Amino acid sequence: KMPAPTNIVSEETVGPSLGAASIQAGFTACVVAFVLLMIFMCAFYGFIPGMVANSALIINFFFTFGVLTSFQAALTLSGLAGMVLSLGMAVDANVLIYERTKEELRAGKNLKQALADGYGNAFSAIFDSNLTSIITAVILYYFGTGPIRGFALTLGIGIVASFFTAVWLTRIAYEHFLDRDKWTKLTFTTALSKKFLTDTNFAFMRIAKKTAILVAVLIVAGAVSLGVRGLQRGIDFTGGRNYVVEFEQKVSPEQVKEVVQKAVDAKGQGGTVSTLAIVTTQNPAVRISTSYKIEQNGEKVDQEVEQLIWKSLHDQHLIKADYNTFKDRDNHKGGSIISAQKVGPSVAADLTRGAVISVILSLAAIFIYILARFRSVAFSVGAICALAVDTFLIIAIYSACWGWLPFSIEVDQTFIGAILTVIGYSINDKVVVFDRIRENLTLFPTRDTEKLFNDSINNTLTRTIMTSFTTLLVLLCIFFLGGDAIRSFSFAMILGVVIGTLSSIFLAAPIAFRIYKKRSAKKAIAKA
Missing domain, CATH: 3.30.70.3400 (Alpha-Beta Plaits)
Structure with a gap:
């Protein structure tokens, strides 16, 4: 006999009908999202480049599924959602490579050299963005409960698989056919994409003050909503x-x-x-x-x-x-x-504490990584400030909207998982923009700093819009077809993608610009 009694303080049971319905909904969302992604890649980049990217997605899917099977992992709705989202994020690598290749082609290089330089120049951005997402997935897995851990595991495996398929396998395919004088007339453009956001010259830094004022207003409004209405906390945090x-x-x-x-x-x-x-x-x-x-x-x-x-x-x-x-x-x-x-109340307290720790750890880990990788406080502060605003605005929207929407937007473990995923996804955008700024600072050290930052954002604008669009395509499939169990998660992710994309352009880069400019001025004075 044990000296102390044991009590079940947390328990969950699901009947076969609800479980089957949830899995069916998740599978439908997965198939529809996959088909739409394949059609879009062919429509935007051409049939051959699109099918090369799509083949990588298919291999990614089977690789992820095979690894999960070898672990004897159970098929869950959260796992399916992680797989679908990893597919959306996997497209990011292909988009980065194709956009860099198009730049090299416009610079007058032949296709073989343009592809080689496209893969080479996109590598650092792909590596950094994937690694920051892996950091988030690891923290999700370590601090999350069953469903969240399943999502994190699937997402992490999918990200690793996407790096392998997009950076290595697709390059082998292109080199194989180009060496045999095939696929020599690829342009990576179609009638749909030929003139899409080409030669943009938006002065993003000039509207930084207006953007800061708007963000401040939204933060105040969000704080008021949180103070007056609060949040609809689920039983994960209340018991x-x-x-x-x-x-x-x-x-x-x-x-x-x-x-x-x-x-x-x-x-x-x-x-x-x-x-x-x-x-x-x-x-x-x-x-x-x-x-x-x-x-x-x-x-x-x-x-x-x-x-x-x-x-x-x-x-x-x-x-x-x-x-x-x-x-x-x-x-x-x-x-x-x-x-x-x-x-139970004790478990709810543990989950609350774990949620807070996981969010703080994610932000801290990303701050340290950006600081080490870019060796500039400006980029780290810009990224973390923007991520903090992204997180706060999503929470504020949940506060303002609960009770008004026809679906649950409870703050529970799933919501925390969505927040952490948003942090991982949003930092991808910021890393890509910052990577181009870093590259341009090396190539054009005498160029005006404001112009250089504006040019860097304009250079990556097509990639930013395309990646956000493909990810939103996937998330909308999950939102409308994935069923109620995952709808709140996908809603938070949709908000995160939209807010995160805007903050990368209008908040993270301007903050980094202000800090970088001030530090550069101080260094110039010190040298004088």
Whole structure:
């Protein structure tokens, strides 16, 4: 006999119907996203370059799937989401290479030399952006729970695979055919892309002050929303129980909430109830969340809560099943629980602490890496300030929008996973821009600093827009087709891609410019 009793403080069970529906939704999103990516690459870069990139994506997919199979990893919705997102991010390497190759072709080089220089010049940006994403995936895996760890593992494997396929395999393919005098007339352009953002000359640094004012206004508005409305915290951070209940007839979440809340109030022991419609099953379903008796552990308490929910719904004729049928995950007649989750207060506190630590560690690790790689405080401060703003604005939007949107935007472990993924994705944009600035500083040391920063952003603008578009294409597939279980995650990611792209251009680079200019002026005075 153990000297101390053991209690289950966190538990989750999912019935086969809900699990199958979630996996089916995730698989559909994966297939649609994959097909759309393939069509887009051919339409924008031409059939042969597009199919070379698409072949790399296919190999990437099977490599990732094979590694997961060798680990005997279970097929989960979060894992599928990680695989889909890694495909979207894998396109980034191909876009970088193709855009650099197009630049070399415009400079008058022959195709073979242009490709060699394109791969060579894009390598450092691809390496840096992939490594920062790996840093985020490692932190996600170390501090996350089951679903988040599955997502992080799949994402990490996918990123490693994309580096191998995009940088090495595609180059071998081009060299093989060019050495045999084939594919010699490739231009990497089509009627769709020939004049897309060519020779842009936007003066981004001139509007830096206006951008800073706008960002300050948004931060203040977000702070007000967080202070007044707060966040809709999920049971991961508050403690509580979730039950997804399937009904035979259509019911409103508000009606279910009212019925169950009355039953909880009648007990006189406190406890809140919230509900949310779930549409991933064949029959109508509602997720019921409650904090009733969450401080107490034991199978009897769990059974008491389930009986309370069953009786309240049964008495109002919302379900017909008896209690034993109601709690049977395989039952589909008369109404039943098809998914249940419990998180105790102690686990919620641990998850909250882990979430805060993981976000701080991600930012700190990226700051140190950027500082070591670029050897400039200007780039590190610019990147971290922009990432902090990205993170804060997403949280502020969740604060302002909860209760108004037709889907759940709870702040839970999945949301934290999305935030960390956004940090990893957003730093990719910033690294690519900073890498071009660093390159131009070496090539044109006497050029006016403001012009050099503007030129560098303009040089990478097509890549920035294209990568954001392809990633959004994937995320929109996950959002609309992936089901309710992953919708909040994809919504946060969509916000992150849009905000992160804008902050790379209008915030990170201007901050780096101001700091770099001041430090350069001080060095010039010191030398004089």
